[in-house]
Amino acid sequence: MSFVDPLTLRLSLHAQLNNGKMRLDAEQTLDAALNVEVVDAAALKPWSQIAPLPLGPLITPGPHNPASTFPCDPKLNAKIVLWVGDISLLNVDAVVNSTNESMTERNPVSDRIYSQAGQELLDEIQNEIKECKTGDVQVTSGHNLPARFIIHTVGPKYNVKYQTAAENSLHSCYRNVLQKACELGVATLAIPAINSVKRNYPPDQGAHIALRTIRRFLDKYSPSFERIVLAVENSDVGIYELLLPLYFPRTEQEELHAARQLPNCVGGSDGEPLLPDRQIRIIDNPHHLHADDEGLSTQLESLGVGEHAFSQMQGDLDQQRLLGDLPTYNSQYTSETLMREMQNNISYERLLRRARTEDLSEISGIGCLYQSGVDRFGRPVIVFVGKWFKFNEINLEKALLYLIYLLDPLVKGDYVISYFHTLTSSNNYPSFNWLKEVYNILPYKYKKNLKAFYIVHPTFWTKMMTWWFTTFMAPAIKQKVFSLPGVEYLYSAMTPDQLEIPAFITEYDMTINGIRYVNASESG
Incomplete structure (x- = not known):
């Protein structure tokens, strides 16, 4: 049989449908032409049965090795499947479709879902659903898919200026998908990468949010699911193979290695992004803070920094405290400490300007x-x-300038x-x-x-x-x-x-x- 494009064939067949009998004949013709083989999720090898990659030097458990916030849990690992293939052929209770707000986006995953589900899916969306907001979900029947339901969601557009908003929206996508699956009584669920390169979302950052959100949800509601299939494309499978051990470690050694490789911030109790600078601070005596602020204001004026960016660097200081570079609020934190850090940052900006303009070839040439x-x-x-x-x-001095020139970006x-x-x-x-x-x-x-x-x-x-x-x-x-x-x-x-x-x-x-x-x- 010569090759027939699935989408073209389906659209051609549906265009000829006038009654139920013709529809049945058309579907049978399509199935024969495509030789469709449904994939049973229960037959896929779970993450727990995939051998870990070599980890290099052996790490010994002890006080000098940090504990992972995602401990090894064989029961959870047995519920996760990493799979590369056509999500529309998976025999699961529900599959996830990543689309746009008008639910008309064309991408490889959506095309396969719409092609296999048939015209009824398009009719349901156009007549009943119509739209879906970013971060939200909408549910339709699976129609001709092996899956009973399709959970549609809209991933965010990524812009580095609004990175936090994009991270929150992507987390909401995964969280709402999982919550809706629970409400529907879904035991087996297939999820593609909701973040999209088409929307400029970095694949690795999207995978971090996906995996930690799924892990946090399973920590609380694991009995709700038998299998969660991460149905990824070839372009994403390498990223997921590397990041899955961080959130779903399979051995004690993998857990120890994961603790060293996890990002500094792994989100809140649900995997949601955290903003330390927005957390409420409680102090013993508000009058002390006002007194420090008054003294600091005077010093800022004397320095002439005014509205300079460094006068707004409180968030940076918070991050430095998390790293142990500054005293915490439990120790005495004075305006002199703030001034010293501001001066260091002013010095760095001065060096950065020099690094971008001076000839550093004598250092770069050393190699x-x-x-x-x-x-x-x-x-x-x-x-x-x-x-x-x-x-x-x-x-x-030039060695330091070259270090800054190379590393700053x-x-x-x-x-x-x-x-x-x-x-x-x-x-x-x-x-x-x-x-x-x-x-x-x-x-x-x-x-x-x-x-x-x-x-x-x-x-x-x-x-x-x-x-x-x-x-x-x-x-x-x-x-x-x-x-x-x-x-x-x-x-x-x-x-x-x-x-x-x-x-x-x-x-x-x-x-x-x-x-x-x-x-x-x-x-x-």
Whole structure:
């Protein structure tokens, strides 16, 4: 039989329908032409039966390893299925359709659902439903689908200026879909990626919201569902394979690794986005606060900052407290602390302007600091080659400017650093005073969005320096630092093709780790 486009064939057949008999004949003709095979959700392998990926160095449970907010739960893992295929062929109680507010959007998932469901679905939408607001849901019959119901929802358009609004709307989509499924008595549910690249929503950020919302809902209402099928497209399956272990870890080791890889904010009790700067603060004596405000106002005027952006930086300070860089409200918090942080930020802005205008070729030409691809979560990987950093020979001021020039556009989102201590000498070791100066001048986004700092080929010196620095100067990043004995251990976090490093590092690594390096490169 020659190939016939399903949508074209269905529309042609329905155009000829005048009575029930012709409709039945047309459907039978269509099914024969397409050779449709319904997929039973119960036959799909659940997440609990999918073997975890290699995790690299073994993490030992203990006080120095943070606990995950999403503990391993075999019963929940048995309810989750990650599947790539045609959602319209799934034998489930309900499938989800991501559409627009007029419910006329054309996308691959919607096209397959409308094509398989038939003209009756279009008629029901046009005559009874008509529209659906962003974040809300509407329910129709499944008609010719194997599913009994179709839950329609409208995902948000993404704009970085209104990121919070988009995150809230996307969370509402998933939450309302799950709630409606419970109301309908749905035991098996298929959900595609509701966030859409067509609406500029970053796929990885959308997957985080989807998975944490589903996990939080199952934590409370797991008896309501037998199976939730994440019916994703080929373009999204890699993202879900990497992020699912964070929210649905299958082993204790996977849970420990997940705790280190989760975003700083994993939402509230329902997975909803949280805004720390909008939370109510309770103080012991309001008069003390007013007194500080009066003194602060005078100091701001004397500095001449007026309506400058730094006079509105309270949200940044809140985030820094969460990182441990500033005292909490339980300790004495004075206007002098605020002024010091404001001055640091003013200094950083001044350095950033210089970094964008001055000639830094003498530093960039050394090649000791550069971006090298992305890790398995799509985060930029910054490589620092210690041997090429001649601390006693280079212009340290320009080195700082180049660091800011390279990292400032990258640290607006999550990122990781791979520091190679390979074959370094005392000439490559920066002083503690310089490290402290650099750390203090960099704003909180550098520390907040740093997800991992890998030290490859560490020595006794690096271990002592790391302990001292993260204990007394930078406790905010202590749990993000990992010492790795070989390059192959990086491949659980990033693929070999995304890691570009000098030849002397790989040659040295092979001399001390032998065949393990070769095997890791080939398997990655």
